[in-house]
Amino acid sequence: MKKIKLKIPATVANMVCGFDILGMAIHEPYDEMEITLLETPEIIIKHKDSFKLPEEPSKNVAGIVLLKIQEHLNLTQGFEVVIHKHIKPGSGLGSSAASAAGAALGANILLENIFSKEEMIHFAMFGEELASGVRHADNIAPCIYGGITLVKSTDPIDIIPLNTPDLFVAAVHPQVEVKTSDSRQILKKNISLKSAIEQWGNIAGLVAGIQKNDFSLIGRSLNDVIIEPIRSILIPKFDEIKMKSLQLGALGGGISGSGPSIFMLAEKRETAEKIATQMKSVYDEISIESFVYVSKINPIGIEIVEESE
């Protein structure tokens, strides 16, 4: 039986000013997923973690992706999936995207690469839709392409892989609950043209900085005048963590996805580690448990750890 073992990275969507369009893969944390191609058409999902996610295929993020692939291809084969999640659901670090993208990319390899990257994104978005109600690709795309991706459009799917600057990411996940649906609802439906113009100056600057490897420009562009002022209210100590991180030498950063995780970019590992330590200590002081992660921007995305016949 063909079998594949994947390492699926966490992802940081939005990247401050790129709400709904930008995302990047990091190295830590990551999920592990083992997928076996079955000769019978069942889809079996097993979670080896303690997050109590539903294992019924149609209610499981990886399961729904595989069901859609099976249906689309009229497959007589099935899949058995064993998932060991380390990316905590609800962290804002692309936990559902990891399951969805892992299932799509894993199935594609087991089926001998019949899909393009765009098709994998198409199927993986069913997983995101199940998780959050929205067919979005800002976490899936960096999982599948690696590095930093621009989701120019999801209908049709138009993903632009950007350059991967040699930068470190410090991320903290405080153990508070922020539902993606809640953090979407509090956003205003209308914004001023003036703030939109400021935002698109920042986005243009961020993309230019990424492409030019201009770290100062990346830092100057990591400003969000529209989403962050609203969403950050849901995250305890956000302003303090951001301010202290900048003081420690972060280029910039903000909310990861819809939160509550916060990420910061830094030029050196040492700086990123100091930032992570400070992030944790801010939450320790107010007795909120938190997890911190330091790694480089991940240029590869999902990695194949093992492949066997």
Place this chain on the structure above:
Amino acid sequence: MKKIKLKIPATVANMVCGFDILGMAIHEPYDEMEITLLETPEIIIKHKDSFKLPEEPSKNVAGIVLLKIQEHLNLTQGFEVVIHKHIKPGSGLGSSAASAAGAALGANILLENIFSKEEMIHFAMFGEELASGVRHADNIAPCIYGGITLVKSTDPIDIIPLNTPDLFVAAVHPQVEVKTSDSRQILKKNISLKSAIEQWGNIAGLVAGIQKNDFSLIGRSLNDVIIEPIRSILIPKFDEIKMKSLQLGALGGGISGSGPSIFMLAEKRETAEKIATQMKSVYDEISIESFVYVSKINPIGIEIVEESE
């Protein structure tokens, strides 16, 4: 007496989705300007063209820039400026920016390069303010830097020079009047977050396309869901010209600045020339006089044609 002769290019601001932040220099049309450093503190402006622009320094776009420079440096010297404009005022092709940027860059050379590019932009913006009431740099910046520029901020001045793709520009200036102030007033003060997100996907795509020399991506990104649908109403035959240009092979294009000029980008000179011919014939049919220009994106900006002691 030190004297300098400049060739100052037309510029296309906004570049469709980059309202208020992007601009590019082209080769045609261009203004000619001769500036002489005087030993006495007068500022003398002479126009050799027929546009009847005011020649009183404080009311002239080049004049006000020189006055501000003189004041800032407590200069005992003055300037005599002879301007031969070919970029028609009110065309949307950066006519006022050409006068303002030419004056700032010319004075800087005559004063032995005492200013940085940012400082030249600072002074040139007084000219734009006089012309349109708004201190903006989207036309001045490509004049001074050449190529395509991103105005990330005007306060502080933060200009990002982008890559110059090897593309041709076809532009048409129909002889109808659209005042910059009018075309600004009809814009909505608020826009939907949904359309803003679409717009910043396009801007991010355009900047990525420019940096990657990805012409297809540039073409796919030249969409403006916010400004163009409103402003294009002021430009006769806009939709027809755009549609026909795309049919002839234009990558994309739209309103130049605040109009009424329209520009289109194309990979080949031949295509750009066909587009220009078609643009002209559309206006000929409805008896609107028009001028068309075909040239490459201009990587240099203002050129020094002659310099003498």
